Amino acid sequence: MTNNSGQAVLDWLNSSKGKDCARTLLYRYRIGRRISAEDLIAEAQFNVWKRTLSAVPFEVDSAPAYATTVLKNIVLELNSGQHDISIDEIDYETGFVDAAFDQIIGENSMRSTGTLGVKVIDEIRVLIEEATISRPWVTSGALSYLTMFMEPESKPSHTPSPQSGATPDQARSWPALWLSGAKSLFCKDLTAAQLRMRSRKNLIIREAVSGAFARYQSKVEGQND
DSSP: OOOOOOHHHHHHHHHHHHHHHHHHHHTTTTOOTSHHHHHHHHHHHHHHHHHHHHSSOOOOOOOHHHHHHHHHHHHHHHHSSSOOOOOHHHHOOOOOOHHHHHHOOTTTTTTTSHHHHHHHHHHHHHHHHHHHEEEHHHHHHHEEEEEEEEGGGOOTTOOOOOOOOHHHHHHHHHHHHHTOOOOGSSSSSOOOOHHHHHHHHHHHHHHHHHHHHOOOOOOOOHHHH
């Protein structure tokens, strides 16, 4: 199998067969009033996207079979009350990248102007690229996020921004997602499914960055043992 297995699963979920499968499962388990087929597809896509970020190669024997299993597992969890899906945007925790960076190089260290900071960030960029090589949009978004974290003034003025009162993480993730090519997710009058997709993709970008920080920290701790 190739590294495109994850993309094959996502493509099938987006196809008419994937949508028909979602509708069939919702009808079979009688939960169509709780969640739309579009939201079920979005949830499944999010699960697959997270899987593609793993360092373990994502290889499946059958994209339709794997996608169907993902959809069915979500439906079963919903039916048992173990899973809840909201169409609202995710309320992200704040400061997760800042805290990780401070832990690595010290709260009083300079960011891009400090030699240690530059070395650390260069290594984190490499870790991001290695983990997201099969998902170019995640690579682009995560690297843009990291750049804006290091140099806040680097945010392009033409990119979208969340409403006033947004956290620093949200203020970085919106333009990062836009720069990754997801411009259609910032149009007016988005559907609930599109809003959910935007939230999920923002989270994937932020998880790619935080995951790289975590892997770097583990590497440093291993060297010090």
